[in-house]
Amino acid sequence: MRHVTFVRPALGEGPSADAMTPLVFAILRELTPPEIATTLIDERIEPFAPVPTDLVAMTVETFTARRAWEIADAYRARGVPVVVGGHHPSMVPEEAEAHADAVVIGDGEAVWGEILRDAANGRLKPRYEAAVGAGPRPAPDRSIFVGKRYAPVSLVQVGRGCRFACDFCSIHAFYGTHREQRPVAEVVAEIETLPSGRMIFFVDDNLLFRRDRFEALMRGLAPLKRRWSCQISIDVARDDRLLDLMAAAGCALVLIGFESLRRDNLKQMRKNWNGVAGAYDDVIARLRARGIMLYGTFVFGYDADRPEDFETTARFAEAMGMAIANFNPLTPMPGTGLIARLAEEGRLLRPTWWLDPAHRYGDAIFRPLGMSADELRDGPTAARAIFYGFRSIAARALRGLPRWGVVNTGLMLLANFVSRREIARKQAAPLAARKDPDPTGEGAPCGSP
Ligand code: SF4
CATH class of the missing domain: 3.20.20.70 (Aldolase class I)
Incomplete structure (x- = not known):
């Protein structure tokens, strides 16, 4: 086991202007032995650029499930094992099992070490069940976010x-x-x-x-x-x-x-x-x-x-x-x-x-x-x-200014304009509407060289 790819699927076409750092991957990075390299692909903010990898780990939300299954199917078709976790797979593990080699039910931290060992030995189990609250809670290793354009x-x-x-x-x-x-x-x-x-x-x-x-x-x-x-x-x-x-x-x-x-x-x-x-x-x-x-x-x-x-x-x-x-x-x-x-x-x-x-x-x-x-x-x-009409935004900002102060009012204005844009981007979007249904690409370098 030399490399793990973390994937955060997106809802609709990107890029998203309000994407925040996916903290779970920084925690998993902290729990990953230093000799294993990791790459984060966050589809919300960047094009899907696959790298040679031995394991893909994805966190799946209900809104991004269709897209997550597309990505998982594509990696697995190229022989790269996929493990999925998060709220959605925990609630519907049978659905997740159809698209992943391993499904984590509960908090992933508790079983991450075991998953890495099993993947290295080619013996991933179909399910890893962890009681919520089990496992370590280390400070996240945020180095995986360096160079990425998050909010x-x-x-x-x-x-x-x-x-x-x-x-x-x-x-x-x-x-x-x-x-x-x-x-x-x-x-x-x-x-x-x-x-x-x-x-x-x-x-x-x-x-x-x-x-x-x-x-x-x-x-x-x-x-x-x-x-x-x-x-x-x-x-x-x-x-x-x-x-x-x-x-x-x-x-x-x-x-x-x-x-x-x-x-x-x-x-x-x-x-x-x-x-x-x-x-x-x-x-x-x-x-x-x-x-x-x-x-x-x-x-x-x-x-x-x-x-x-x-x-x-x-x-x-x-x-x-x-x-x-x-x-x-x-x-x-x-x-x-x-x-x-x-x-x-x-x-x-x-x-x-x-x-x-x-x-x-x-x-x-x-x-x-x-x-x-x-x-x-x-x-x-x-x-x-x-x-989010312009008059409403301006009136609320002017009213709030004396108590919020200039800096917070500026942040409020920025947040309102980002919300306007994001609402328009997402509304009526299909839940897996990417241009590249197979994001790993024809002949993409998945799997260890
Ligand atoms: S259960 Fe708690 S977190 Fe969930 S909606 Fe109610 S108050 Fe919010």
Whole structure:
């Protein structure tokens, strides 16, 4: 075993302007013995340029599954073994097995060493099962990203898992009740090695793991004087003390899943606790008072939604001065309670939509109750058109400027223009629409020379 190729497949034609570094490969690089060379091919940002290799390792998301299987099939046709992991293969291992020599179910770190040894001996097992939370959590070796054009943000992971159990959430489907967090000192030491001018993004799905741990993290971050952003549950805004600590620790932006303005929907998605932090506008005002920018996300298609909700929600996000917002059709992901319920109710239009060549990004995947499938497809686009209109962007920037400051407002403007472009690029794109269905190319140098 002399060389491993890591592959990150893309959704649609590239390049993507907002691609962030795929942290998982930097962790795997750290866990790979130094005598084994590695190459990262990230299709989102660069042409697919295969190199001679002994093993291909891919992380597969549901949205990129079709493309991932194309790439895997092409490598295997040339005799190069392929191992796949990530949320999607963990949820549908039988599907992944048809395209890979080995499928990792659970956290890949725990079995990576075994995979490398088995591949070197030509004895890969069809499945490697690792309990979530098992295995080492080393600091990532980011040298594999050098020379690649990613968004200028440093990604850091503090922990995995979430306290909640929203029915649409693939994180909950993957981790269940498991939760873990690295020691604060270890996270701080890692951040100290990162470029000082760059925004840090904590990739945790919910940074508010436990109140005492969160406070300790904030106290650890404050002396670093770094700007950072995170995804966090809305209950953080119940607590002025936590918000003060976040502001003092350098928090510039939080992403919060508001999901819906209708309480019936929140209840149905098992997120009724979203309402307990008080009315949304109160929560938003508390963040605004501390100069913390807000990235709000909304989803449409739950049973109480009606066609007029697209515009109402976009106007709400605009009126609240959100820095960024996302408006998406509800997407049933494999392994979630949502997809099981919709299947049971006979409402799935495309049960395995991620494999369906007719499926386009943004299409309705199920029959909504309060509107037509076409309205569910087109409504989020209309909401985005309102929020990302030039007048809306300018008005939100001017309003935010006094509290956000010049630098953060500049970042907000940049993020809005990138979002405008990315939304237009992805909407209605087929899920595997690359020009090169066989990316390894005719006679491409796969396999060791
Ligand atoms: S709060 Fe977020 S990460 Fe946690 S279960 Fe709900 S959607 Fe998933």
